[in-house]
Amino acid sequence: MSGLQDKERWYAVQVKSQKEKSALTNLDRQGFVTFCPWQLRTISQSRPVKIVRKPFFSGYLFVRFNLYRDNWPKINNTFGVRRLVTVHAGQMPKPMPDEVIERLIASCDADMCIQSLGDIALGSTIRVVNGPFSDMLGQLQSVDSNERFTILLSMMSSELKVRLHRSDVIEA
Template identity: 35%
Template sequence: MVNIDRSGWFVAQLRPHGLAQARVHLKRQGFETFSPIILNAHHSQKKKTAERKPLFPGYLFVHFDPRNNGWGAINNTRGVSRLILNDPRRPIPLPDELMRTLQGRCDPGEIYKTANDLEVGDHIRVLTGPFAELVTRIEALPCTERVGLLIELLGREVRSTLPRSQVTKVP
């Protein structure tokens, strides 16, 4: 249920590269913020690193009470371009259920967990393509969009990668 007459979550559009700056300054002003992050694994010269990227690039969720006139300061906060409004005087609230779901899918560090959380060693079924219906195990997770597999083919194990959308976890 969306209700403009009570506190809730709203969306701020950010200036380019303004996420960190906006969060710091909004916190100083007493606003709670939320920005889910996804991790992309990168491999380079024997190093494995995880790049943090916003799930919604260019936007930040801000919690406030629209009945309090202090929310107008958000538009003048460093890093913030503007609040998303439906007219010049009223910010657009987000549905409570949407925010509960988003926050419930994040850990305390705001790292977003995908619905198809896969881990190395999990058994999966290939859904489409030449290996459709094949059940195998995950050998590696090179990035958030792909999975690395060992497929037995002609008596040999062959390494392959597939998009996550082509596999599902086997219970």
């Protein structure tokens, strides 16, 4: 085998609601290389204020395998997993760009918590990853000293400026 048949790639796995930890544990037990970036979030709905560890991509994690060598179909039958993300329903898994996953891994500390995705230049395209604007793309307009980003989103033939915390966005 040569070329693509020898290459391990990263693939996205959709997990059941709030089952990231159990899916990771079970995939690790089966010998798969896994990655799930986390973020620290402040919860202020109760007293005292708590800092909790939440998945950076809620409902998803990443697994690395060789499509031609490894027994990847068993991933879909793993406790905590909903399904591998595929090109079309029931088709082959869709690989993630290696550079995206490598950048995420490099941005994590030893506990796999995202620390920083580096400097994002004004005018860069931003993807919202949390909240009501999740998965929308926009343009970075400004950043304040509290890591609040002002992003220009295009919605329904108009533009909307929103302010979001740094942890709610990634560079697209």
